[in-house]
Structure formats: structure tokens, C-alpha cells
Amino acid sequence: MAEITVRDLLSWERRIDLAPSIFGSNGSPDADTPLRREVTWAVTLRASMPILPPLRGGELVILPDRILADAGVPVEEIVKEVASRGATGLIVERTIDAPPSMVMLWSESIPADLESDINRMLTEQRGEIYRLGTELGRILTQLNAMGADLEQVLRISSEQIGAESVVVSGRGDLIGSSSPEMFAHEQDLSGLDGLDGWQGDRYGVRLSGAHTLWLGPVPPDRRAMARLLSERVGMAVESAMAHALDVRPRGSARSQAIAGLLTETGAETAKMAAALGLPSNGVFQVALASAGSNRLQMQRDLAVFGSVHDAADVDGYVAALIESPNRSGRSIQSLNGGGADQRLPLAEGAGHTPWIAVSATVNGVVSIPAAARQARFLASLISSGMVSGSVVQYDRPSDVGIYRLLFPLWGSGELEAFARDTLGDLVVRDKRGTLRKTLLAYLESGGSQVDAATSLGVHRNTLAYRLKQIAELTGVDPVRPQSHLALHMALLASVLPPAPGLVSQVA
Secondary structure (H helix, E strand, O other): OOOOEHHHHHHHOOOOEEOHHHEOOOOOEOOOHHHHOEOOEEEEOOOOOOOOOOOOOOEEEEEOHHHHHHHOOOHHHHHHHHHHOOOOEEEEOOOOOOOOOOEEEEOOOOOOOHHHHHHHHHHHHHHHHHHHHHHHHHHHHHHHHOOOOHHHHHHHHHHHHOOOEEEEOOOOOEEEEOOHHHHOOOOOOOOOOOOOEEEOOEEEEEOHHHOEEEEOOOOHHHHHHHHHHHHHHHHHHHHHHHHHHHHOOOOHHHHHHHHHHHOOOOOOHHHHHHHOOOOOOOEEEEEEEOOOOOHHHHHHHHHHHOEEEEEEEEOOEEEEEEEOOOOOOOOHHHHHOOOOOOOOOOOOOOOOOOOEEEOOOEEOHHHHHHHHHHHHHHHHHHHOOOOOOOEEEOOOHHHHOOHHHHHHHOOOHHHHHHHHHHHOOHHHHOOOOHHHHHHHHHHHOOOOHHHHHHHHOOOHHHHHHHHHHHHHHHOOOOOOHHHHHHHHHHHHHHOOOOOOOOOOOOO
């Protein structure tokens, strides 16, 4: 790898640029090759013999017009001699014919101090790169010896280099990053094609297993630093990944760890997911099946939608984490045949009907606990007989109905206060739940006393008497259409099952 390249020098020394002769018609360099050529030193043509100082290869030879005029040697011979000694290129003030192997740089007016300025710059930059490389190497060696995880290695490396870093798999999965909160939702990394070298303002280093380390975006004046230190970072990253693979939980321990991820309520979600080998920018769904369901059958049913990761039971339900194979996240809706309820072939236990509750798709591992909370909400509704179906999906309004509106407030004091204030003494006085059942049937019938009485199997006079009792206990007349929405929401909120610990709701 070249220590300092033409590209690096152009980012530091703004008085020179690529000569127009190597630009294509679109104003872009025809190839990146000239920019990757190494620059070792700068020398200036002399007016007296010997007009060229000793050249060892990699030099940029400065050819000021004033010295070319005094040298008395044809410029073609000078260029031929420079090329034969392995120099990288020329810095000129006018167009000069040169072989393709030479990089042509130009300046509108070459100052007398350009050689000394370039050489001083090269010396300072080499010293700084060597210093940072030595320090970074020491730090990374210590981190690997202590068994640091991938995130720690990337974060420390980024702090030293001054650019963010990510590790991306061959299919675009985000394996790790220096700033998980920054990259967790970055879905499309397919533009980083896994090739070594510069891609825009990011620098890639191929790792084992078709993974690529990307550093960037890198400011132009830091590109030499990033490129020359990238190999050290790459070796430390591979060491951290190998260690993570060695200590990754397997079997029942992995199932327990995934269940822990589903019920995580703190800030350790990204680390827990990384320890399990889940891509940070993956697309996920959480599924819970009725207690006693056949775990292997459930996994086979869900396998068509991606990788199914078994989890230990959550809230007494059979649990699984689904990882979509693509960034768009194929919908699990087809399990229902596009809308028709289709019974899943789950094992039937004594006295219960198998069902499965499925969250909406979420982006990024940090959203997995929020998806699990959706599935837990649905599972509790099904178990309580409040919704029904073989497959109940959070993102299908026809499955969840008005409960979708209550979910964001599930378990909150605000929702409990609303239900208590709206229903008054109804919950306390209605010990058997008869009045609440009557009110729910009446509201779900659209306020039709005939339909509600038929649904309940009671006489219309009985229904009317119960509605009068409800009005006295709540202070709200349920017959008035204006009261229906508030009473319905409060009634549903009052019978919601207890909520698990709150997690951050990630969009």
C-alpha cells in the first residue's frame, strides 16, 4: 500500500491540481489510477548541471517554465529522463507531452518555495501517521487481549482516526458500527459493494467471511490517515469478531438470550443483539403462539418469511424472532391468505385452540423489544377472549380493531385514569361483570337495543333496565350516541390485561 498518494497530496496542497490533459470530456478523471500513485518526495529542476537531482522513485519533479527556459535542454529529453528513473509525475505550468505512466499536475504559477512546502508537508504527515499508528496499534492490541467486543473496537478506532466505521456483510447486513444509534436504522448499505479502496468518501477493507470494514465519511485531509491505519483496524475487527463467535450462546442458552432481548427494557438492546449475531440494520418481527403449541411446527410455518430464531417462552407463550432476508421486510400477511383466516397447523393442547400473534415489521435491532411488546399485547388480548383468530397481526386493523389505538397507552397511568374517570363506579360495583358485558354488546351493536338484546339473549326490558343502571353508575347516559366512543374506549381499557414493562417505542 502506498504510504502517501497523489490524492492525499492534492487534498493538502491546494496550489496544484490534476492537469487538464488527464480529464475526460465529462470533467472527471478517466481513472482513479493516477490518484493512487505514491508520492515519496518533491524535487525541482535545476538551471545548471546536473539539472536533475538523484531520483530513487516516487518523486514529483517540479518543472517551472523559468527554469525550463534556462536549462538549455529540450523538455522532451527531460521528461524521458524523469520517466526512466521511476518518478511518479511532473508539476508543470503548461501542457507538456508525457508518457501515460507519468501523473501530470499543474499550477498556474509555481512559487519558489513549492518544493520545500511539499516536502515539509510530507514529513509532517508521515510523522503524524506513524505516531497515531503506533498509538492505535497499542490500544487495539490491549482491547483484543481483554476480549473487547466489536463495537468497542470500532468506537475506539473511530475516535483515533476521526471517522465513523461500520462492518457490513456481503449482503448488506450491518454487523457492527462505531455509533449504533447512528446506523441502527440505516437500511440500505448495498451501495457499499464490498470492494477494497475508496468508494466516494468511504474507504473499504475486505475482511474474512465476505465482510467489509468501511471507514467514513472521511474528510479529504484525513484520507491518508484513514487508509494507512485501516489495516490495523481490520485486523483488530477480525479478532473481535472471532472472539464474539467463540463466546456466542448456543442451544438453550441462545433461546434464553433471545427471550431476554425480547423483554429488554433498558439500553443494552444493541449489545445483546450483537452478541447474538443479529444484523443491526435487520428487519424483524416477533411472534408469540398459544401456550403448549408445537414449537418446531411454529418455526416451520414462519420459515417462509425469513430466518426464525427460537426464543424461550415469554409470558408463558411460545416465542420466536423472525429475521427478514431482505430490507423491505416481506409481510407475514399471506399466512392469512390475504385476509381469510387460515388455521396454522400448530399442535392442539387439551381444551385450547392454537393461535399465533405477530408484530408489525420493525427496522433495526433496537426496535425488537417494541415489536415484542406489540406481540405480547396481541397475545394477552387473544388469551382474554377480546380478539380472535388463528393469526392475529398488529399491522392489520381488521385483526386488532380499536385496540390498536389503546396500545401506545397500554399500562400507562393516563389510560387507567381515563377508564376510571369515564366509567365511574361501574367497575367497582359490577362484581360479576354483567353490566360491562351488556354495555360492550350494546356499543358493538351500534347502539341497537334489539341487536344487543338478541346478542345477550335477554329481553329488551332487561337490557333497558341494565342501561339505566349503567347510566347511574357512570354518570353518562349510554343511549346518547355522543357518549358511545368514550364509553367504548374506557370499557376496553378497563379490561386490558396487565402490561409488561414499558420499552421505548421506536418508529
